[in-house]
Amino acid sequence: MQTSDVLDIFRSAGAVLEGHFILTSGLRSPTFLQKARVFMHADKTEVLCKALAEKIRAEVKGDIDYVVGPAIGGLIPAYETSRHLKVPAIWVEREQGTFRLRRFEIEKGARVVIVEDIVTTGLSIRETIACLRELGAEVVAAACIIDRSAGKTDVGVPLIALAEYEVPAYPADQLPPELAAIPAVKPGSRNI
Numbered sequence: 001m002q003t004s005d006v007l008d009i010f011r012s013a014g015a016v017l018e019g020h021f022i023l024t025s026g027l028r029s030p031t032f033l034q035k036a037r038v039f040m041h042a043d044k045t046e047v048l049c050k051a052l053a054e055k056i057r058a059e060v061k062g063d064i065d066y067v068v069g070p071a072i073g074g075l076i077p078a079y080e081t082s083r084h085l086k087v088p089a090i091w092v093e094r095e096q097g098t099f100r101l102r103r104f105e106i107e108k109g110a111r112v113v114i115v116e117d118i119v120t121t122g123l124s125i126r127e128t129i130a131c132l133r134e135l136g137a138e139v140v141a142a143a144c145i146i147d148r149s150a151g152k153t154d155v156g157v158p159l160i161a162l163a164e165y166e167v168p169a170y171p172a173d174q175l176p177p178e179l180a181a182i183p184a185v186k187p188g189s190r191n192i
């Protein structure tokens with residue numbers, strides 16, 4: 001599956017939004033990939049996650065014990081990707097801002113692959129890795145549907161992206177005037 005195919009699916013779902021967005025990292029962007037508008041369609045989600053599962057199987061050597069999705073955005077793609085990988089899917093969710101594995105137990109040494117929706121700075125994946133390593137799990141790879149950094153982000157483990165799509169993002173104090181003129185909205189769930 002090519003990047004253009006992935007973007008066609010996002011566009012067909014009305015998931016490529018234009019405006020002024022506050023990202024989870026605090027960066028600002030004129031473009032937001034509202035993945036929820038894709039994941040509301042099981043058929044579109046299946047196509048994307050089956051392709052991602054195939055890419056994960058091709059790149060990860062050895063067993064995978066769990067797929068782990070960072071809530072909320074990672075829940076649906078992690079579940080659907082795990083269905084194709086035929087391994088269980090679990091998730092981390094924020095407890096007072098910090099990712100925790102609140103509902104599951106995981107064996108020490110378990111080999112896990114993180115499945116995210118979108119990667120911008122990789123911050124959310126690094127936070128997920130920290131949580132899982134504290135529990136003794138081995139994070140063998142991370143994966144995502146779209147990497148907005150187009151391969152520039154280093155999360156400390158191999159990052160398997162179904163598509164790479166570079167989108168501008170700016171520190172809040174370095175906004176171009178056309179972006180500063182638009183009221184900012186924050187679609188994600190961090191700090192809620």
Ligand SMILES: O=P(O)(O)OC[C@H]1O[C@H](OP(=O)(O)OP(=O)(O)O)[C@H](O)[C@@H]1O
Pocket residue numbers: 023024025070071072073074116117118119120121122123124125187188189190
């Ligand atoms: O690579 P990063 O800079 O961390 O950005 C990507 C993260 O941002 C979004 O999550 P967000 O915290 O906005 O909440 P959501 O999962 O509820 O959408 C997205 O789901 C990724 O988890």
Ligand SMILES: O=C(O)c1cc(=O)[nH]c(=O)[nH]1
Pocket residue numbers: 022023024025031032033034035073118119120121148188
């Ligand atoms: O960086 C983010 O927070 C982010 C960007 C994006 O395009 N979509 C998303 O859900 N989160």
Ligand SMILES: [Mg+2]
Pocket residue numbers: 070071072073074124
């Ligand atoms: Mg998220």
